Amino acid sequence: MKFIVVLSLLLLLNACSSAPNRDENLQAAPRNKIELDNGIAVKSQLMQLHKEWKGTPYRFGGLSKQGVDCSGFVQVAFQTKFGLTLPRTTDEQRAVGRSVSKSNLRPGDLVFFKTGWSTRHVGIYIDNHQFLHASTSQGVMISSLHNSYWKQKYWQSRRL
Numbered sequence: 001m002k003f004i005v006v007l008s009l010l011l012l013l014n015a016c017s018s019a020p021n022r023d024e025n026l027q028a029a030p031r032n033k034i035e036l037d038n039g040i041a042v043k044s045q046l047m048q049l050h051k052e053w054k055g056t057p058y059r060f061g062g063l064s065k066q067g068v069d070c071s072g073f074v075q076v077a078f079q080t081k082f083g084l085t086l087p088r089t090t091d092e093q094r095a096v097g098r099s100v101s102k103s104n105l106r107p108g109d110l111v112f113f114k115t116g117w118s119t120r121h122v123g124i125y126i127d128n129h130q131f132l133h134a135s136t137s138q139g140v141m142i143s144s145l146h147n148s149y150w151k152q153k154y155w156q157s158r159r160l
Contacts, residue, residue: 025131034158036082039127042107045081046126053140070122073134074110077124082108084160090120097158102145105157110147113153 034041059067063076071090078084086093094112105111105125113121123133129145143150 034082036084039107042082046077046107046124046132049077049081050132050140050142055138056134056140058134058136058139068134068140069139070134073140074122074124077132078160081151086160090122093122094120094156094158097160100157100159102154102157104158108160109160110158112155112157113150114155115153120155121153 003046034045036042051067051072053065056065056073057067058069061070061072062068071088071093074093075086075088078086086096090112093110097110099153100106100109107125107127109125111123111125113123113129115121121133122144123131125131126142130142131145131150132140132142134140135143145151145154
């Protein structure tokens with residue numbers, strides 16, 4: 001029983017934190033929705049996703065509308081809206097795609113934040129300095145990169 005508890009805790013702790021850096025974590029599923037280079041369509045899908053998930057509570061390790069964490073939300077979003085399978089953890093997600101500067105963000109880019117010494121957070125850029133994410137305090141929501149908290153925590157962005 002003790003082993004199961006320890007194993008469960010280890011799996012949960014990895015959800016929005018660290019894991020090996022591997023580029024092969026990006027797996028293309030059939031793109032049955034829209035292409036990521038179509039900014040207008042991507043933004044539309046992200047706004048629809050926000051309507052569907054808005055207010056869903058944050059739950060570490062969660063992957064459903066009962067509760068979801070940041071990397072789980074990103075994983076589910078890309079699978080359901082764009083037919084793209086991303087890795088599960090924030091650290092694995094930060095290793096996919098290619099780096100893109102904050103000034104060149106486009107809808108669908110991943111935005112990453114250092115929220116603590118070893119804690120990372122991920123969201124999906126929508127447009128006009130806005131990103132969609134699962135917030136620990138307010139659940140799934142849209143925030144601004146210009147918000148004083150997020151502005152100081154911004155780390156990097158990736159394009160898939």
